[in-house]
Amino acid sequence: MSAFVFLVEHDRGAIAETTLGGLRAAREVAAAARLDLHAAIPGTSGDALADEVATHGPAGIHLLHHELLDDYGPDAWAAGASQLADSLGATAVAATGTDRGNEVLAHLAAVRDEAMVANCLTVSVGADAWEMTRVRWGGSLHERSSLTGDLKLLTFAPHAREPEPVGAGDASTATFTPTLDAVHATTVVRDRTETAAGVTLATAPVVVSGGRGVGSAEGFAPLEALAARLGGVVGCSRVVTNNGWRPHSDQVGQTGTVVAPDLYIACGISGAVQHWVGMMNAKHVLAINTDAQAPMVTKADWAVVGDLETIVPAILAEIDRRHG
DSSP, X not given: OOEEEEEOOEETTEEOTTHHHHHHHHHHHXXXXXXXXXXXXXXXXXXXXXXXXXXXXXXXXXXXXXXXXXXXXXXXXXXXXXXXXXXHTEEEEEEEOSHHHHHHHHHHHHHHTOOEEEEEEEEEEOSSOEEEEEEEGGGTEEEEEEEXXXXXXXXXXXXXXXXXXXXXXXXXXXXXXXXXXXXXXSSOOOOOOOOOOSSOTTTOSEEEEEOGGGXXXXXXXXXXXXXXXXXXXXXXXHHHHHTTSSOGGGBBSXXXXXXXXXXXXXXXXXXXXXXXXXXXXXXXXXXXXXXXXXXXXXXXXXXXXXXXXXXXXXXXXXXXXXXX
């Protein structure tokens, strides 16, 4: 039986939020293809993740050790995954379709002169070709693709699968040292600037988002208060950033941040497709809007039709009343 290699994405030992969901998708495809699933963890800072990764079903875990892997570098990560795939006789390599996952697999595809299919939702394994449905244009359309080749390269759409541990984990763990040199250090991390601490827009359990209906930068004050009460963060639509009311880092949508909170509260947001594809993976959606026919209202789990300048303060007052 050949191997299916899944690249475990982490940042200096902190596992990426969507990685374990991607590992579940890889486990399912590997089983359908009758391939042994192997997890590759680049850099010594990722060694501590082996026990957690083992509970998600790989047959083997490979700790990729080299000084060029101590921090993120797409050239080095791709080369390490490629060399591991060769050593295992792998016929497929995958990652989660984050910015890093797609970048590494694209590098790998270029070096190996193979095709790569990004952001797969489903994969059907055939004798020669794999058929997949993948996300295109930020989620506004789904495309059916066919992948052939000696080494199949793909990424799984973030949140396409939720993590699902399968047991205590009895995967074998081994160290693998790839051969890397200066050519694999074209892109390296030299420094970092901390722009935000604590809960981020991408990881918040609650996102309180505002659109054109908020009216102004000052109009976001009640939304900030509501997010703080609920342990969440504030997001916004593209028109808000275009108007200069909030920074681009707060934007949710196709050209902003893709979120998947437990609760998404959309205040004064019409729900254009570019925004919807950025938050459609939210478990629950509450829309507050004066337009009962707005797309966000018709698609939401719950909707309050009315003026958010009245409704949001009323929600705050009720939260405060319940908490004394």
